[in-house]
Amino acid sequence: xxxxxxxxxxxxxxxxxxxxxxxxxxxxxxxxxxxxxxxxxxxxxxxxxxxxxxxxxxxxxxxxxxxxxxxxxxxxxxxxxxxxxxxxxxxxxxxxxxxxxxxxxxxxxxxxxxxxxxxxxxxxxxxxxxxxxxxxxxxxxxxxxxxxxxxxxxxxxx
Amino acid sequence: xxxxxxxxxxxxxxxxxxxxxxxxxxxxxxxxxxxxxxxxxxxxxxxxxxxxxxxxxxxxxxxxxxxxxxxxxxxxxxxxxxxxxxxxxxxxxxxxxxxxxxxxxxxxxxxxxxxxxxxxxxxxxxxxxxxxxxxxxxxxxxxxxxxxxxxxxxxxxxxxxxxxxxxxxxxxxxxxxxxxxxxxxxxxxxxxxxxxxxxxxxxxxxxxxxxxxxxxxxxxxxxxxxxxxxxxxxxxxxxxxxxxxxxxxxxxxxxxxxxxxxxxxxxxxxxxxxxxxxxxxxxxxxxxxxxxxxxxxxxxxx
Numbered sequence: 001x002x003x004x005x006x007x008x009x010x011x012x013x014x015x016x017x018x019x020x021x022x023x024x025x026x027x028x029x030x031x032x033x034x035x036x037x038x039x040x041x042x043x044x045x046x047x048x049x050x051x052x053x054x055x056x057x058x059x060x061x062x063x064x065x066x067x068x069x070x071x072x073x074x075x076x077x078x079x080x081x082x083x084x085x086x087x088x089x090x091x092x093x094x095x096x097x098x099x100x101x102x103x104x105x106x107x108x109x110x111x112x113x114x115x116x117x118x119x120x121x122x123x124x125x126x127x128x129x130x131x132x133x134x135x136x137x138x139x140x141x142x143x144x145x146x147x148x149x150x151x152x153x154x155x156x157x158x
Numbered sequence: 159x160x161x162x163x164x165x166x167x168x169x170x171x172x173x174x175x176x177x178x179x180x181x182x183x184x185x186x187x188x189x190x191x192x193x194x195x196x197x198x199x200x201x202x203x204x205x206x207x208x209x210x211x212x213x214x215x216x217x218x219x220x221x222x223x224x225x226x227x228x229x230x231x232x233x234x235x236x237x238x239x240x241x242x243x244x245x246x247x248x249x250x251x252x253x254x255x256x257x258x259x260x261x262x263x264x265x266x267x268x269x270x271x272x273x274x275x276x277x278x279x280x281x282x283x284x285x286x287x288x289x290x291x292x293x294x295x296x297x298x299x300x301x302x303x304x305x306x307x308x309x310x311x312x313x314x315x316x317x318x319x320x321x322x323x324x325x326x327x328x329x330x331x332x333x334x335x336x337x338x339x340x341x342x343x344x345x346x347x348x349x350x351x352x353x354x355x356x357x358x359x360x361x362x363x364x365x366x367x368x369x370x371x372x373x374x375x376x377x378x379x380x381x382x383x384x385x386x387x388x389x390x391x392x393x394x395x396x397x398x399x400x401x402x403x404x405x406x407x408x409x410x411x412x413x414x415x416x417x418x419x420x421x422x423x424x425x426x427x428x429x430x431x432x433x434x435x436x437x438x439x440x441x442x443x444x445x446x447x448x449x450x451x452x453x454x455x456x457x458x459x460x
Contacts, residue, residue, distance in 0.1 A: 003238040003287065003291055003292070003295075004238040004239065004270075004271040004272075006287070007237060007238055007267055007270045007271065007284075008270045008271055008272055010267070010270070010284055010285075011267070011270035011284060014282065014284060039324065042323070042324070043287070043322055043323050043324065046323045047320045047322065047323070050320045051319075051387070051388075052318070052319035052320030052321070052357065052358070052388070053319070053320050054386075054388075055319035055320070055357070055385065055386075055388040055390075056282070056284065056319050056320055058385060058386065058388075059282055059319070059385070059390065060282050062385075063282050066425070070425055096200065097282075098197075098198070099193050099194065099198070099231070099232070100194070100197055103197055139212075140210050140211075140212055140213065142196075142197050142208045142209060142210050142211065143208065143209070143211060145205050145208075146209065146211065147209065148195075148209035148211050148214045148215075148255070149209070149248075149251035149252060149254065149255045151255075152251050152252075152254035152255035153251050153254065155254050
């Protein structure tokens, strides 16, 4: 099924401005990376060359950055020029976005805790805001294994 | 027999309870994104879904006084992959708990098979190919959803920055055919249409002319921001004047329009302000009254 490959190519392009640039330079590249019909290859060629692809890439990054920027503002400031490098490394390691801002922020903090290349000046902010995020996450009342819909599940189907 | 007046409501977010407490009589329904009622740790996790008990309990209290509509973002019906059955079970359980009037998803791709963005649920819906193959994929999943939930299912038009060239059919034609084949309704997001008009030079009147007005069950309104020459559906402001004009002009043309919903993101609550949200609700109620006055008394709605 080539539609699946087309969709995968489009999402890969959205997550990677570098792949977009490479695809613009070499129109045959996408056909080498994905199994595409000639029509799908032509469609992707037009999409990757469009202004809208730049917007897709920006919004993808903005959407992934928002949970971190909103929940860890001091950390982002303290990371300074290192932020771009470290969030890019995080997104590469964790390609799955989580819809919950606190979960996404907690995962980023946990990712940084394990790394040795976080500037020492940012360690305090990381520690402080990581703890704050964990506290706020705990306050949401999410409890593994406790089914809030147990009674509803026992009801007969619609 | 339902009221001839479309209900007016808000997309539920953590800031909405303050609005409901201050101006609950202006709100007929709350629309909930079920995916925000749990933490999804992914397939294979020991406890994949960890319920946000506080949010569920809070929403439950408001559901006693307001109708609830389900509006999902996670099932990604256009993706060329099987539907996520565990997630579908969770959506169905949330429906049984809250009793959604109907349930909607998006005509956008949020998941891709094996791609680098396997779950871009942060709002990055990507454009889809409007062709017969996709119609078949989406149609099968819509029929499954309808059977599992037992309520109407609707699909929302998305914001598109890079339209797929050379489609077999237009988006309205795709929606019309999907409705003809499955009974699927449409959630017409006027702000998404506005964004597509600004970004892609779409003609909104031509879009509406091509759309079967019978299929529109709900309308979304919202506001957005400019981002380096592009206009985004960021849910960050009150609805622009053009969107209000369209709602006033076209709302009465949709005989089955049953709900008007304002969407905003909680991170912009301070910018919009509770007074701003309430002003939106008051205008929505006025439009809903105008629509009702143009309908025959006792007209049966969804």
